Amino acid sequence: SQTIHQWPATLVQPVGSPLSLECTVEGTSNPNLYWYRQAAGRGLQLLFYSVGIGQISSEVPQNLSASRPQDRQFILSSKKLLLSDSGFYLCAWSAGTGRLNGELFFGSGTQLSVL
Amino acid sequence: EDKVVQSPLSLVVHEGDTVTLNCSYEVTNFRSLLWYKQEKKAPTFLFMLTSSGIEKKSGRLSSILDKKELFSILNITATQTGDSAVYLCAPLKGGSNYKLTFGKGTLLTVNP
Incomplete structure (x- = not known):
């Protein structure tokens, strides 16, 4: 069966510090991978998605970047965090384009507080 | 620009009540x-x-979908405290990447 791991669960970082959140998927190959952010009282905002190794699409301009160094690994990074980067970050995967199923499977999320 | 509007934004009911959550959308x-x-x-x-x-x-x-009027509803009958949650609707765009655009959600609170 497929599983998705996301860590850390909670992170408190000072403004200007770097960020690295990691997400890995097991039990499937060539998944589509996604990073979402959820601010308090808001819906999920898509930040990045990837359909393959090294292929990253950014949905909104921002202070963050994403990378996919391996098929089932997705990393969210920042060189210098801003206060506005605080929020709940969710990694998700879906079956690759060969299958007609849009269902997303989410990791357990990272609560990031930038102080 | 894609739009997803959920209503109500929050709802408080008692156990046993029936609720209807709404989602309207405009996506390409x-x-x-x-x-x-x-x-x-x-x-x-x-x-x-x-x-x-x-x-x-x-x-x-x-749940049911109306593609002509561009909305969907989610019904929950005989609500229980375990139904308390945020309910999110998300239209799926076609194409090669299966992107979901989420609404802000409806916060449902079911009191005993």
């Missing part, structure tokens, strides 16, 4: 609409609706 290249339940952390999948007028049911939950 619409493919289907998904409903998720988010209790604390990760949203969990409830339904995927692709065809108009066909009700999907899972226990006390049911």
Whole structure:
């Protein structure tokens, strides 16, 4: 069966510090991978998605970047965090384009507080 | 620009009540609409609706899609305290990448 791991669960970082959140998927190959952010009282905002190794699409301009160094690994990074980067970050995967199923499977999320 | 509007934003009911949650959408290249339940952390999948007028049911939950009027509803009958959560709707765009655009959600609180 497929599983998705996301860590850390909670992170408190000072403004200007770097960020690295990691997400890995097991039990499937060539998944589509996604990073979402959820601010308090808001819906999920898509930040990045990837359909393959090294292929990253950014949905909104921002202070963050994403990378996919391996098929089932997705990393969210920042060189210098801003206060506005605080929020709940969710990694998700879906079956690759060969299958007609849009269902997303989410990791357990990272609560990031930038102080 | 894609738009997803959920109403109400929050709702407080008593156990045993029936609730109806609404989702209207405007997205290009619409493919289907998904409903998720988010209790604390990760949203969990409830339904995927692709065809108009066909009700999907899972226990006390049911949902239906109207592709002509661009909306969907999620019904919960005989609510329980365990139904308390944020309910998110998300239209799925077609194409090669299956992007979901989420609404802000409806916060449902079921009191005993």
